[in-house]
Every structure is written in C-alpha cells, then in structure tokens.
Amino acid sequence: MEYPCEISYGKAITTLPLNPTGLGKLLCAGLNTVPCFASLNQSILNLGTGISVKEAEQILKILCQDVKLSFHKFEQLSNIKSAMDLHLEEQKVEHIVTFCEALDSMLDGGIPLGEVTEFCGAPGTGKSQFCLQLAVNACIPKCIGGVEGETVYIDTEGSFIIDRLVDIARSAVAHCHQVSVTQGRHGQSQCDLTMEKILESIHCLYCNGYKELMAIILLLQKILSQNQKIKLVVVDNLASLFRQNLNDMNLRRLLLATLAKTLLKIAADFNVAVVLTNQMTTKIIPREGNSHLIPAIGDTWAHVQTNKVVLSVDCHGDRSALLYKASNKKETRLPFEINNDGIRDFIHSYTQVRQPP
Amino acid sequence: MDEDKVSRNNADGNSNSAESEAYGSKEVLFDAESKIKAVLQKARISDETQILVLSDPDLANLSGLTHQDVQELKLHVAKKLVPQVPLNALQILKDESLQHWRLSVSCPMIDRILKGGILSGVITEISGESACGKTQLCLQLCLSVQLDQKHGGGAVYICTEDVFPSRRLQQLIKFFAKNKKSHRYGDNIFIEHVGDFESLDVCVERRLPTLLARGLVKLVVIDSVAALFRCHYTAAQVMERARHLSQFASVLHQLAKQHRIPVVCVNQVSASMGRAAGPSVTPALGLTWANQITCRIMMKRLSSSLCCEDPQSTHQKPGESSSSLNLPTYRVLSVVFAPHLAPANLKVCIDNTGIHGLEDI
Incomplete structure (x- = not known):
C-alpha cells in the first residue's frame, strides 16, 4: 500500500466514515491516526485487530480515498515554486519601454509589469512627462516589442494635459511605424498603431483628496478584473494628496501602508506595472546644519516600491535620472532629455527640435 | 466554494442598477446602508467617507462584520464617493x-x-x-x-x-x-x-x-x-x-x-x-x-547695459508710435516648468498699452 501519508499526517481516523465497530477495534489496537496504516495490508490488519479480511479491505479503501483527496487539495492550494521556476518566470517579465534607451537598459528593458515603480523629483524635473510617455508606450503593439495594453491614469493635481499627450502620442505613432518598416520584410509597416488607438487606451480618473484616492484604489481591482488589457496604472501625483490637509501623522502612515499593500497586490495579481510619482522634501541634518533633498512622504513609504528613480535638473537645464532603489541593479545616474516628442535619450549634439505640425 | 462562486455570478447577471453597471460590480449582498449607519454611530463619526480611512480590523471591531463584509462595506462607500466612470483620452480630446x-x-x-x-x-x-x-x-x-x-x-x-x-x-x-x-x-x-x-x-x-x-x-x-x-x-x-x-x-x-x-x-x-x-x-x-x-x-529685467545697446533694434508695432517717447526697458519672460510647455525665454517690453513679446532668446 503506497500513499503519500505525510500529507494527512496526524489526521485522526475518527474523522473518516468508518463503521463504529470497526473503528472501535482499530482504536483498541492503537491505530488512531491515518499514517499508522502506512505499511499495513488487509491480512496484517486482520491478524492485528481481528477485523475480517473483507472489512479490512474496505477500511483501507476508504483511507486511500481520503488520502488521495487531501493530496489533491494540497496540490491545489500550494503553488510552491523553486528558485529556478522563479528565475525562468522573471525572464519572461514584460516591460514598458520609456523611449530613453539608456534608462531602459538600466531598468533591464523598461518599467517592469507586476512591480511598483516610483518617480520622484523636484517640480519641473519631468515626472508627469514620464507618466504620459509611459501611458502612450503601454499601447505599443506586440509585433514591435510592446505590451499592447491599456492604462488607468489617476490624476490628482490637474497635470494631465491632453495636448501634451497628443504630442507625445503623435511622435510615438511615427516612431513605431518607422521601427516596423525597418523590421518588416517587405519594407511595409506591420503595425496598426494609430493616434485614436492610443488615446482610447488611456482611461483617466480625476481625484481630489486622499479619501477619493483610497476609494479609487479600492475600485481599481474591479476595473482591472473587468478589463484584462490594462497593463499600467499611473498615479500622478501621489505625494501631493498626503501632504495637503493631512496633519495626523499616524493616520497618514496607516493610509500609506494600506495603499502600499493594495498597490503591490494589484501589481502582482493582475500583472500590471504600477507607476507613482512622489515629491521631494528637504531633510535638514541638525548637527551639520546643511540639508539635502530626499523623496517625500516618509520612511514607511520608502520601503514599498520595488524600483525608485529620482529625476533632477541641474542649473544648465540638463536632466538626469538616478536609479535610487532596485533590488538587482546598482545605483546609476544617466542623462535624458525631454523634447516635443517626449522622453528621449540625451544626445550632446542635439540641436534640431521638431515642431509638431 | 465553487457553489458560492456560481451564486455570486448569478447575482452579477441579475443586477441592473446603474451603480453596478458603472463598475460592473457584484451586487451588494447585504444591506450596506444600515451597516454604514451602525458603524458611524458606534465610531461616533458623522462623515461616511471616514470609513475609507479606518483600517480593516478597526472597522471589523466596530461593526462586528467579517473581513469579507468589511471589504464589501468599504467598496460600497467608495462607489458612493467616486461615482465617476473612467473616461478615455479620446473622449476628453473630443469634449x-x-x-x-x-x-x-x-x-x-x-x-x-x-x-x-x-x-x-x-x-x-x-x-x-x-x-x-x-x-x-x-x-x-x-x-x-x-x-x-x-x-x-x-x-x-x-x-x-x-x-x-x-x-x-x-x-x-x-x-x-x-x-x-x-x-x-x-x-x-x-x-x-x-x-x-x-x-x-x-x-x-x-x-x-x-x-x-x-x-x-x-x-x-x-x-x-x-x-x-x-x-x-x-x-x-x-x-x-x-x-x-x-x-x-x-x-x-x-x-x-x-x-x-x-x-x-x-x-x-x-x-x-x-x-x-x-x-x-x-x-x-x-x-x-x-x-x-x-x-x-519667471520674469527678469535685463541688465541696463543691454538696454543701452538695443534701442536701435527696437521694432515697433503699428499703432504703438505714442510709446516711442519713453524707451522701453527690456525684460525676459521665461517658462521654467509646466507639464505642457517646453522651457522657453521670450524678450518682452512693457509700454503704456501693456506687455508685449518681442523675440525669442
């Protein structure tokens, strides 16, 4: 008799549908849990307990069924994966490109799906631009390496400007067609990306105040489970809500923790990329008397995101992105540029700025 | 467990209220309104939306509901607070x-x-x-x-x-x-x-x-x-x-x-x-x-040395001749940041008819 007894170890036989007399005899013989039967067959059972061979056969059949059932359940409940499985899975993770090649390669191919990425920076460093660019890029068709998904864009401070989105989308369409032409065999564009398609794929929600954000995040699970195409959730700007009108620090911590938990869950459950923006704040070091900039809304929040990119502009107007936190990459700083087309690589001799028609 | 799912799905199919259409949600299986009232009374808060900021365990304690029902309750309040349906960008562009x-x-x-x-x-x-x-x-x-x-x-x-x-x-x-x-x-x-x-x-x-x-x-x-x-x-x-x-x-x-x-x-x-x-x-x-x-x-006055050089190159707009007596001081108007604008600098002058742009810098 072979069955994986370790699964239902310790399970009392009194819980099984056995007839009372048989059960009494088994208990008298000291066989009170399922694993006790592991190496027994009906003749041994007959000799040891005085149960007839036929009855013993029936008892063992019931036991066997029970074990099989629990084994089945056990298999269903636990999806235990080995590190190798995870490694293979990790290589399959899709990314949303940023159109800044240097940044993409820094992030192993772009903003990963299933993770939370945060962009922080002082005002005017390009946080909203990244959000708009990513919302557009989430729509890039699979045939040229995109994720072909849709976006939920949660705007908290009115920085979702449709004209700017149209500018970025227009350039992205042109860019994708160009890529598709060079990739295609017949010199023809295979991708059917249009401006309308991009705009239709971006779903906007406006939000005033932190309570509304909490409500939207709760409802987000419903939206995502209905629309499987959504691959990106953007919250621009997360910090401003929690820095206005919320003076109770304990409440803020609680809300942020709840929010963090929900967002991480959403990212993992629905395999979407979650992109948040955060402000910067000044941290004063009392002893030295000087100060430096750190991402806002506290240390609790700092633990949440998987990837954190800090954006900055120096006094000459040159922009740079610093990979501040990522579990498997080292801290790097690289330049990027924002022009009429959106986020692009920084090129030193970049002089020509294309005007949208 | 499976049976439970089926019955929920049925409830889904039957629900016709506008609210549940908005998010296609399952029908609230219990009387949410009365529960909300009870919670508000117990917690001594008057604002319904406050429920959203209470933690799940707190809410469970106050209402005596199970964890799942607490979630349902929060969703109900959330839906009331945010009745909007997400609009897509094309709709925004058209409207x-x-x-x-x-x-x-x-x-x-x-x-x-x-x-x-x-x-x-x-x-x-x-x-x-x-x-x-x-x-x-x-x-x-x-x-x-x-x-x-x-x-x-x-x-x-x-x-x-x-x-x-x-x-x-x-x-x-x-x-x-x-x-x-x-x-x-x-x-x-x-x-x-x-x-x-x-x-x-x-x-x-x-x-x-x-x-x-x-x-x-x-x-x-x-x-x-x-x-x-x-x-x-x-x-x-x-x-x-x-x-x-x-x-x-x-x-x-x-x-x-x-x-x-x-x-x-x-x-x-x-x-x-x-x-x-x-x-x-x-x-x-x-x-x-x-x-x-x-x-x-941001606005800036150009230094006076620049003003002395420039008056010759002043190009006057028609109908502005009256202002030629007082030579304008040049100023620079620059866009430092804006979500929809590129950084730009514009030379401007102010005369008695207002502020006028002259040329890009």
Missing part, C-alpha cells in the same frame, strides 16, 4: 468641457510660448525680482479674461504687497477699450486688500468660494503670496510655514479645479548663494511652495 482652457495674455508672442495662455484648473506662479513686470502681467490678465467670449468673466485681485495700481489699470483699460468699446472693464475686477493671515484666510476660504460660486469670476490673482508668508514666520518656524503654505495652496487648488479657472500667484525671489553657475535668484518660499504649483513663469 472641450473636460479639458483645461487657456487664458490668453492678449499678446500673440507670449501666447505662443505659453501655447495659448495661462492654464485653467491649476495654479500658475509668476515670480521675479521687484519691478520686473509681474504686476503688469497680472493686470493684463485681468483685462484679457474679460475679452474671452467663451470662458471669460470677471477677475478677483487679492493684493498683499502694496496698494492696487488702479491708475495703471485705467491706462490699460483705455487701450483695451478699443477691442470692446461699451464694456466696463473696471466693474468686473474685484479688488481685495489683505494685510494679515486672518483676513487672507477669511478671503480665500470663505469669501472667494461664495463669489466664485456665482460663476461671474473666471480668474483669481494673488499678488503676492510671498509677502505674507515671508515676513510672518521666522526661520525657526519652517515646519509651521510649510504646513500653512500647503494648506493655503490646497484651498486654491480646489477652487481652481472646481470652478475650472486659472489661479495666478505672484511670488518674490530670493538670492541663491553658494552656487557657482546658474540663476542668481530663485523663487521664494522654497520647495514646499514649488511642489504645489503646476506652472512656473
């Missing part, structure tokens, strides 16, 4: 009432670098040293908002620094009167002098909402924000100042959003020391304030 409108500055050059003008629904900051033309720009906005047929209306001008320059306004009105003759420009500008925080708070939090609710006012100018906030707090009260500033800004933000109007805040500058290169002055009030605004425009 102008969902977009931000732009308040023209009444100068084609400046409008060009601002892509149409000052954005509605957000806070725009105009900063610069003293006498660089901030107030001039604001006055012009107050008049130009009255010219806008579609979105325009009156303006509210809140002064905190010095007296309202009404003589200059009258001068500008004379010029603007050419555009729209019978219009009484002065009657549509509401001026408020504010000398301290108490009156500022009263003005912004009580009087302004009432005035805006009547729908006549389409522009709010605060000249300047820095004056009060800079002198009222000492260096040791940085935290307090930050809190007050962000609260003040959030009120303005709400008003701008709710009434879909542009809010313009004038800011002073402070010298930035210790930096070898870069601008010698930065807008005052620091990062706290900068985080609150959406667009930042």
Whole structure:
C-alpha cells in the first residue's frame, strides 16, 4: 500500500466514515491516526485487530480515498515554486519601454509589469512627462516589442494635459511605424498603431483628496478584473494628496501602508506595472546644519516600491535620472532629455527640435 | 466554494442598477446602508467617507462584520464617493468641457510660448525680482479674461504687497477699450486688500468660494503670496510655514479645479548663494511652495547695459508710435516648468498699452 501519508499526517481516523465497530477495534489496537496504516495490508490488519479480511479491505479503501483527496487539495492550494521556476518566470517579465534607451537598459528593458515603480523629483524635473510617455508606450503593439495594453491614469493635481499627450502620442505613432518598416520584410509597416488607438487606451480618473484616492484604489481591482488589457496604472501625483490637509501623522502612515499593500497586490495579481510619482522634501541634518533633498512622504513609504528613480535638473537645464532603489541593479545616474516628442535619450549634439505640425 | 462562486455570478447577471453597471460590480449582498449607519454611530463619526480611512480590523471591531463584509462595506462607500466612470483620452480630446482652457495674455508672442495662455484648473506662479513686470502681467490678465467670449468673466485681485495700481489699470483699460468699446472693464475686477493671515484666510476660504460660486469670476490673482508668508514666520518656524503654505495652496487648488479657472500667484525671489553657475535668484518660499504649483513663469529685467545697446533694434508695432517717447526697458519672460510647455525665454517690453513679446532668446 503506497500513499503519500505525510500529507494527512496526524489526521485522526475518527474523522473518516468508518463503521463504529470497526473503528472501535482499530482504536483498541492503537491505530488512531491515518499514517499508522502506512505499511499495513488487509491480512496484517486482520491478524492485528481481528477485523475480517473483507472489512479490512474496505477500511483501507476508504483511507486511500481520503488520502488521495487531501493530496489533491494540497496540490491545489500550494503553488510552491523553486528558485529556478522563479528565475525562468522573471525572464519572461514584460516591460514598458520609456523611449530613453539608456534608462531602459538600466531598468533591464523598461518599467517592469507586476512591480511598483516610483518617480520622484523636484517640480519641473519631468515626472508627469514620464507618466504620459509611459501611458502612450503601454499601447505599443506586440509585433514591435510592446505590451499592447491599456492604462488607468489617476490624476490628482490637474497635470494631465491632453495636448501634451497628443504630442507625445503623435511622435510615438511615427516612431513605431518607422521601427516596423525597418523590421518588416517587405519594407511595409506591420503595425496598426494609430493616434485614436492610443488615446482610447488611456482611461483617466480625476481625484481630489486622499479619501477619493483610497476609494479609487479600492475600485481599481474591479476595473482591472473587468478589463484584462490594462497593463499600467499611473498615479500622478501621489505625494501631493498626503501632504495637503493631512496633519495626523499616524493616520497618514496607516493610509500609506494600506495603499502600499493594495498597490503591490494589484501589481502582482493582475500583472500590471504600477507607476507613482512622489515629491521631494528637504531633510535638514541638525548637527551639520546643511540639508539635502530626499523623496517625500516618509520612511514607511520608502520601503514599498520595488524600483525608485529620482529625476533632477541641474542649473544648465540638463536632466538626469538616478536609479535610487532596485533590488538587482546598482545605483546609476544617466542623462535624458525631454523634447516635443517626449522622453528621449540625451544626445550632446542635439540641436534640431521638431515642431509638431 | 465553487457553489458560492456560481451564486455570486448569478447575482452579477441579475443586477441592473446603474451603480453596478458603472463598475460592473457584484451586487451588494447585504444591506450596506444600515451597516454604514451602525458603524458611524458606534465610531461616533458623522462623515461616511471616514470609513475609507479606518483600517480593516478597526472597522471589523466596530461593526462586528467579517473581513469579507468589511471589504464589501468599504467598496460600497467608495462607489458612493467616486461615482465617476473612467473616461478615455479620446473622449476628453473630443469634449472641450473636460479639458483645461487657456487664458490668453492678449499678446500673440507670449501666447505662443505659453501655447495659448495661462492654464485653467491649476495654479500658475509668476515670480521675479521687484519691478520686473509681474504686476503688469497680472493686470493684463485681468483685462484679457474679460475679452474671452467663451470662458471669460470677471477677475478677483487679492493684493498683499502694496496698494492696487488702479491708475495703471485705467491706462490699460483705455487701450483695451478699443477691442470692446461699451464694456466696463473696471466693474468686473474685484479688488481685495489683505494685510494679515486672518483676513487672507477669511478671503480665500470663505469669501472667494461664495463669489466664485456665482460663476461671474473666471480668474483669481494673488499678488503676492510671498509677502505674507515671508515676513510672518521666522526661520525657526519652517515646519509651521510649510504646513500653512500647503494648506493655503490646497484651498486654491480646489477652487481652481472646481470652478475650472486659472489661479495666478505672484511670488518674490530670493538670492541663491553658494552656487557657482546658474540663476542668481530663485523663487521664494522654497520647495514646499514649488511642489504645489503646476506652472512656473519667471520674469527678469535685463541688465541696463543691454538696454543701452538695443534701442536701435527696437521694432515697433503699428499703432504703438505714442510709446516711442519713453524707451522701453527690456525684460525676459521665461517658462521654467509646466507639464505642457517646453522651457522657453521670450524678450518682452512693457509700454503704456501693456506687455508685449518681442523675440525669442
């Protein structure tokens, strides 16, 4: 008799549908849990307990069924994966490109799906631009390496400007067609990306105040489970809500923790990329008397995101992105540029700025 | 477990209420309203939305509900609070009432670098040293908002620094009167002098909402924000100042959003020391304030040496000949940041007809 007894170890036989007399005899013989039967067959059972061979056969059949059932359940409940499985899975993770090649390669191919990425920076460093660019890029068709998904864009401070989105989308369409032409065999564009398609794929929600954000995040699970195409959730700007009108620090911590938990869950459950923006704040070091900039809304929040990119502009107007936190990459700083087309690589001799028609 | 799922699905199919259509949610399986009432009573809170900020265990304790029911309860409140259905960008593009409108500055050059003008629904900051033309720009906005047929209306001008320059306004009105003759420009500008925080708070939090609710006012100018906030707090009260500033800004933000109007805040500058290169002055009030605004425009007076070189190259616009007596001082208007604008610099001059753009720098 072979069955994986370790699964239902310790399970009392009194819980099984056995007839009372048989059960009494088994208990008298000291066989009170399922694993006790592991190496027994009906003749041994007959000799040891005085149960007839036929009855013993029936008892063992019931036991066997029970074990099989629990084994089945056990298999269903636990999806235990080995590190190798995870490694293979990790290589399959899709990314949303940023159109800044240097940044993409820094992030192993772009903003990963299933993770939370945060962009922080002082005002005017390009946080909203990244959000708009990513919302557009989430729509890039699979045939040229995109994720072909849709976006939920949660705007908290009115920085979702449709004209700017149209500018970025227009350039992205042109860019994708160009890529598709060079990739295609017949010199023809295979991708059917249009401006309308991009705009239709971006779903906007406006939000005033932190309570509304909490409500939207709760409802987000419903939206995502209905629309499987959504691959990106953007919250621009997360910090401003929690820095206005919320003076109770304990409440803020609680809300942020709840929010963090929900967002991480959403990212993992629905395999979407979650992109948040955060402000910067000044941290004063009392002893030295000087100060430096750190991402806002506290240390609790700092633990949440998987990837954190800090954006900055120096006094000459040159922009740079610093990979501040990522579990498997080292801290790097690289330049990027924002022009009429959106986020692009920084090129030193970049002089020509294309005007949208 | 499977049976449970099936019954839920059935409930899904039967639900027809508009609310559940919006999010396609499953029908609330229990009487949410009465539960909400019970929770509110127990927790001694009056605001329903407060349920959203209570933690799950707290809520379970208060209501005696299971974990799953607590989630259901929160969802119910969430749906009531956010009845909106997500709109896609194409719908927004097609429907102008969902977009931000732009308040023209009444100068084609400046409008060009601002892509149409000052954005509605957000806070725009105009900063610069003293006498660089901030107030001039604001006055012009107050008049130009009255010219806008579609979105325009009156303006509210809140002064905190010095007296309202009404003589200059009258001068500008004379010029603007050419555009729209019978219009009484002065009657549509509401001026408020504010000398301290108490009156500022009263003005912004009580009087302004009432005035805006009547729908006549389409522009709010605060000249300047820095004056009060800079002198009222000492260096040791940085935290307090930050809190007050962000609260003040959030009120303005709400008003701008709710009434879909542009809010313009004038800011002073402070010298930035210790930096070898870069601008010698930065807008005052620091990062706290900068985080609150959406667009930042900076103005600067060009140094006098440049003024002496340039008068020959002045190209005058037709109909401006009367201004040739007083040689204009050149100023630079620059877009520092805005979500929809590229950084740009424009040379401008101010004459008795207003502020005009000359050329890109």
